[in-house]
Amino acid sequence: MGKPARELHIGIIGIGVVGSSVVEILQKNRELITARTGVEIIVKRGVVRDLNKARACTIPLTDNVDEVLYDESIDVVVELMGGRELPYQIAKTALAQGKAFVTANKAMLAYHRYELASMAKTPIGFEASVCGGIPIINALKVGLSANEILAIRGILNGTSNYILTKMAQDGWDFAQALQQAQNLGYAEANPSLDIDGYDAAHKLLILASIAYGIKAAPEEILVEGISEVAPEDIEFAKEFGYCIKLLGIAKKHGNEIELRVHPTMIDEEKLLADVDGVMNAVSVVGDCTGESVYYGAGAGGNPTASSVISDLIAIARSYHISQSLQPSAMLGFITEQQYSITPKEQIKSKYYMRILADDKHGVLEKITAILSKNAISISTFLQKPQKPAHTDSTPSQISSIGGLNQPECAKILLATHETSELAIQNAIKGLQALESVRQRPVIIRIEE
Structure with missing residues (x-):
């Protein structure tokens, strides 16, 4: 040569x-x-x-x-x-x-x-x-540049995906799965950036900047982590044909872009549902191409x-x-912002909700009344009694949920029809105010 x-x-x-x-x-x-x-x-x-x-x-x-x-x-x-x-x-x-x-x-x-x-x-x-x-940046900048991007959904953090995979496949709780991730070097000693969703949020904002010209900071978008996901949530998801993934989601609605990162129940038949372990994947929906999925090692x-x-x-x-360094056509960010961000409270979704409440007459009626007051309708409902501890049981033997030892209580697991983030958060506040509700309800959004 x-x-x-x-x-x-x-x-x-x-x-x-x-x-x-x-x-x-x-x-x-x-x-x-x-x-x-x-x-x-x-x-x-x-x-x-x-x-x-x-x-x-x-x-x-x-x-x-x-x-x-x-x-x-x-x-x-x-x-x-x-x-x-x-x-x-x-x-x-x-x-x-x-x-x-x-x-x-x-x-x-x-x-x-x-x-x-x-x-x-x-x-x-x-x-x-x-x-x-994964060459997702080049795909958005070049390969899909003829498309209006309608939606981006991505498994953008391998650490969180590994933890959720171990919980689903091996029945581990969050703490066990996190410890294993740390033992294998997938998670840092302080894993907060990964498990709290902000690593994925950073990446989502970069993708949204290329697709839409969004100039938001991570604090301006909806970000939730995976630390509250429990084995019963995994079981509910499986029973109704879902799996749980931490997703970064961007969607175009007219002149607004919806941006969010959170644990998500997705149909187990979707391609993203098959992405396990530390692998990453991004689904992009273009108006010309339809859906394309990019999969590979994320780190x-x-x-x-x-x-x-x-x-x-x-x-x-x-x-x-x-013969010179040319200015930044390869940068790829849309510099004239055309879209605004959908306010967090206006984001709409279906929701799964886990409620720990006293197992006694009248409690369920109070819970459904609060949901109804916020115009939230239930599509699926399960109630599982939480057995009281025997008198000779030690604290470690007492039945528990979400890390709390609670005799004579019930796990109420439900899914809603589509509603707004404002409605669901107001419902959570109302439920927390009930003496019969033992802890703050946990929600997981459902993405069809």
Whole structure:
């Protein structure tokens, strides 16, 4: 193979699992990538926090980020360090220096994507920020660009999906499944970002920015996690042909976009219902294509590095043709917002509700009266008595639900017809006010 016409020099900030994989793949597949781009991609330097830490990486390393940001020979800065505000400052500096910028940082983009888009005069690549090795960003930007996107539904967090899979397949409770996820390295010691839904929310907002131009922050959309999902909820779902997944959902309704992340009961015949373990999948409904589903590894060194390098290859190809770093057609965000966000309280759905209440006469009538007062009609109803504990039982032997030891109570499980978020939240407040209701009712939305 002859010498390529150009070289593209990159600096990588963060040589962890993904950064090391990027270096390894670029070196291992150097000839293949060069042949496909007409440009040789060369890693000139990596930035690490601790130079004394042993690494297999063979590139020159520094602990001074300025040696990448202000090195005039470096064309592209790749940010793989994590965090939110410091990476944002790094991104701004790189763009101000006329460098292209590639990132896998969904948290930073969830809050600062439009500020970066407004200042970018060089390419910004972020394929790796959503669903690891799945090329969903490119699918929305290019493959589906002729379509009006009607809906996006995604299993966007592998940790939560693994926990829900273990609960469904092995009958574990949430705490057991979370502990196993941590033991296997799927969940962090502090797993809140994953199990509370905010990792998925970051990713949903990036997808919605490409599809609709939505500029919301995570705090502005409906976000709920999976920590309240219990085995009886899984059993109810199975009995009525559903499974439970943490979904990120975007839907177009006229000039409004509905955005939400929460545990969801979905029909077990749907393609997303078959996505188990740590895998991710995204369903996109276009007005021309109908539904298309993208499935694959949502995290891990090599899958995420593959997406990072796909951005580098796109930059290199443009660089080969134009002999310069062209401004950000590859960014892909719609910068003139055409849609507003549907207010949380106006979102409509069917709901599953779990209520723990005293098992005595008149309680059910009070519960149904509160639902009726809020114009909520019931489609499916189950009541399962909770057996009182024997007098010689220890606390650990007492029958429990939701982690509470409650003798002489009943589990009331029901599903509603479609109603609004405002109505269901008002009903929950009314139910909580009843002395006979032992804890705050748990809801799971149902997506047909």
